[in-house]
Amino acid sequence: MLLTELATYLIASRIHGDGETLCQGIAIDSRQVKAGDLFICLPGYTVDGHDFAPQAAEQGATALVVERYLEHVDLPQLQVRDSRLAMAILSNVFYHTPSSRMKVIGVTGTNGKTTTTYLIERILADQQMNTGLIGTIERKYAGKAVPMPRTTPESLDLQHYLNEMTESGADYCVMEVSSHALQQGRVKGTKFRTAVFTNLTQDHLDYHHTMEEYRAAKGLFFSRLGNTYESDPEQRIYAVLNADDPASDYFAKQTAAEVVTYGVEKAADIRASNIVITARGTSFHVDTFQGSTDISLRMVGKFNVYNALAAIAAALLEGVTLNRIKESLEALKGVDGRVEAVDEGQSFAVIVDYAHTPDGLENVLRTVTEFAVGRVICVFGCGGDRDRTKRPIMGQIAARYAQHVIITSDNPRTEDPEAILVDIAAGLKEDNVAEERYELIVDRREAIQKAIEMASSEDVVLIAGKGHETYQLIGTAVHDFDDRIVAKEAIRGLSK
Numbered sequence: 001m002l003l004t005e006l007a008t009y010l011i012a013s014r015i016h017g018d019g020e021t022l023c024q025g026i027a028i029d030s031r032q033v034k035a036g037d038l039f040i041c042l043p044g045y046t047v048d049g050h051d052f053a054p055q056a057a058e059q060g061a062t063a064l065v066v067e068r069y070l071e072h073v074d075l076p077q078l079q080v081r082d083s084r085l086a087m088a089i090l091s092n093v094f095y096h097t098p099s100s101r102m103k104v105i106g107v108t109g110t111n112g113k114t115t116t117t118y119l120i121e122r123i124l125a126d127q128q129m130n131t132g133l134i135g136t137i138e139r140k141y142a143g144k145a146v147p148m149p150r151t152t153p154e155s156l157d158l159q160h161y162l163n164e165m166t167e168s169g170a171d172y173c174v175m176e177v178s179s180h181a182l183q184q185g186r187v188k189g190t191k192f193r194t195a196v197f198t199n200l201t202q203d204h205l206d207y208h209h210t211m212e213e214y215r216a217a218k219g220l221f222f223s224r225l226g227n228t229y230e231s232d233p234e235q236r237i238y239a240v241l242n243a244d245d246p247a248s249d250y251f252a253k254q255t256a257a258e259v260v261t262y263g264v265e266k267a268a269d270i271r272a273s274n275i276v277i278t279a280r281g282t283s284f285h286v287d288t289f290q291g292s293t294d295i296s297l298r299m300v301g302k303f304n305v306y307n308a309l310a311a312i313a314a315a316l317l318e319g320v321t322l323n324r325i326k327e328s329l330e331a332l333k334g335v336d337g338r339v340e341a342v343d344e345g346q347s348f349a350v351i352v353d354y355a356h357t358p359d360g361l362e363n364v365l366r367t368v369t370e371f372a373v374g375r376v377i378c379v380f381g382c383g384g385d386r387d388r389t390k391r392p393i394m395g396q397i398a399a400r401y402a403q404h405v406i407i408t409s410d411n412p413r414t415e416d417p418e419a420i421l422v423d424i425a426a427g428l429k430e431d432n433v434a435e436e437r438y439e440l441i442v443d444r445r446e447a448i449q450k451a452i453e454m455a456s457s458e459d460v461v462l463i464a465g466k467g468h469e470t471y472q473l474i475g476t477a478v479h480d481f482d483d484r485i486v487a488k489e490a491i492r493g494l495s496k
């Protein structure tokens with residue numbers, strides 16, 4: 001497209017230089033610019049994309065989108081007020097607004113996004129609907145699955161993937177929408193059919209500063225939902241909210257979409273009762289606006305009842321019958337790295353889980369303690385360059401539920417690994433937890449080995465925080481690391 005043509009989508013933008021310049025693609029990273037690309041300069045949190053304009057020019061960029069005119073760069077420039085917003089708009093233009101060619105169901109919340117997206121996707125796919133998925137673990141469509149570096153892609157990548165999805169025939173995209181994504185406008189321009197909210201508890205305070213700011217970021221999802229009422233049911237827009245989470249009242253007030261609620265404790269449109277949790281699964285009764293049924297999940301934990309209820313709501317809104325939903329939910333074994341059992345025939349249980357927030361850890365520990373006959377041994381850590389205030393809290397939660405706690409590394413990134421462990425241990429010290437009940441082992445492999453060596457029959461070893469991850473980030477290096485493989489090796493090592 002020509003620069004002048006692109007400018008028509010950006011009101012009050014200003015062209016410096018030749019407007020007849022052809023832009024064949026869009027790039028936001030100078031290292032990935034191809035000849036003929038439009039390079040959008042994004043002011044970042046660490047560096048300023050404007051500083052890389054000369055590099056982009058060298059790589060063959062034909063024009064720039066800038067927030068301030070760059071005199072020293074000899075390229076035509078489209079000056080805008082907000083280059084992130086320009087990126088969202090232009091990405092939609094470039095990829096022909098893919099979200100209007102399919103139904104996009106988005107899931108936001110502190111915990112349970114990945115799990116809920118897989119449940120929804122499974123139910124829809126079982127109805128012979130052509131589905132795609134984008135989230136923490138992978139993006140998946142057209143028979144391909146590609147691991148994802150982050151939960152919600154930048155708008156440029158998102159529109160690209162959505163376009164690939166519709167071109168491969170997808171009717172639905174089920175995706176996770178993180179608070180970072182909402183704050184940074186990564187989903188601006190994406191038309192959502194349904195926005196699902198799981199829950200709001202502490203995480204990411206390094207980025208959002210306070211719980212109010214964090215809630216406001218999540219709120220952007222609901223306040224930006226469609227503001228028109230269509231007579232065509234296919235065009236209607238819904239917000240699915242957790243009646244038991246206080247933040248839902250706030251989101252309900254913010255949105256113009258039709259609200260459907262789910263929950264256990266409080267009255268809700270989709271409500272579970274008679275919840276029974278065992279080591280093998282979770283069963284419950286559910287009343288909905290489309291009838292009632294009993295469901296037996298193979299996934300354990302009360303939190304998974306909430307995830308299932310959210311998925312039931314989203315699927316009912318697509319016209320799937322409750323019976324079909326039940327069949328799909330009951331068939332699902334679970335989601336990669338979420339309360340995943342590691343079984344090498346050992347006499348004790350080993351569970352790998354992705355709990356990396358205080359609430360997530362408390363939920364999974366509570367679940368595990370409910371069916372553990374022996375002791376619970378918990379191995380976990382906290383990510384570096386992330387919310388530091390959650391560290392001592394997670395330490396306290398671990399010691400409250402587990403008989404023995406091994407504090408270890410979980411992606412220290414650029415922080416001092418030992419210092420992170422000390423931050424976590426501060427919580428246990430404050431609670432006067434006896435020193436023999438916990439230990440600090442920086443090396444995660446050693447920590448897992450130690451937990452497995454000390455486990456006796458009927459104990460449960462919970463390895464939390466990394467779930468499906470297949471790496472350990474230390475400094476800026478990425479090391480191969482998979483809790484499940486390391487645990488298996490440690491179990492096999494026992495008999496030697």
Ligand SMILES: CC(=O)N[C@H]1[C@@H](OP(=O)(O)OP(=O)(O)OC[C@H]2O[C@@H](n3ccc(=O)[nH]c3=O)[C@H](O)[C@@H]2O)O[C@H](CO)[C@@H](O)[C@@H]1O[C@H](C)C(=O)N[C@@H](C)C(=O)N[C@H](CCC(=O)O)C(=O)O
Pocket residue numbers: 028029030031041042043044045046047048049050052136149150151152153154178179180181
């Ligand atoms: C805090 C945050 O979200 N940061 C994201 C943001 O980074 P940034 O604004 O700091 O970017 P920057 O590194 O300063 O660079 C600015 C611009 O210069 C460009 N650049 C930079 C270097 C260079 O050589 N050439 C160049 O052109 C960059 O491509 C970018 O366009 O924009 C970058 C480009 O899109 C993202 O990669 C980066 O994600 C970082 C890596 C990240 O870790 N994000 C996490 C916190 C995140 O987004 N997590 C959420 C939630 C997880 C969950 O709870 O599920 C997620 O959705 O994954």
Ligand SMILES: Nc1ncnc2c1ncn2[C@@H]1O[C@H](COP(=O)(O)OP(=O)(O)OP(=O)(O)O)[C@@H](O)[C@H]1O
Pocket residue numbers: 109110111112113114115116136151176198199303304306307337338339353354355356359360361363364467
């Ligand atoms: N509804 C829920 N409420 C509380 N905790 C949950 C819930 N669902 C899952 N969890 C816990 O949180 C962990 C992460 O779950 P999941 O990956 O589904 O969440 P997520 O929101 O996608 O996380 P992320 O922010 O990293 O993408 C699980 O391993 C489990 O321990």
Ligand SMILES: N[C@H](CCC[C@H](N)C(=O)O)C(=O)O
Pocket residue numbers: 151356382383384386410411465466469
């Ligand atoms: N999406 C979350 C995942 C955290 C997982 C944990 N293993 C860590 O690295 O802190 C984040 O980026 O904060």
Ligand SMILES: [Mg+2]
Pocket residue numbers: 113114115135136137151176
């Ligand atoms: Mg996720």
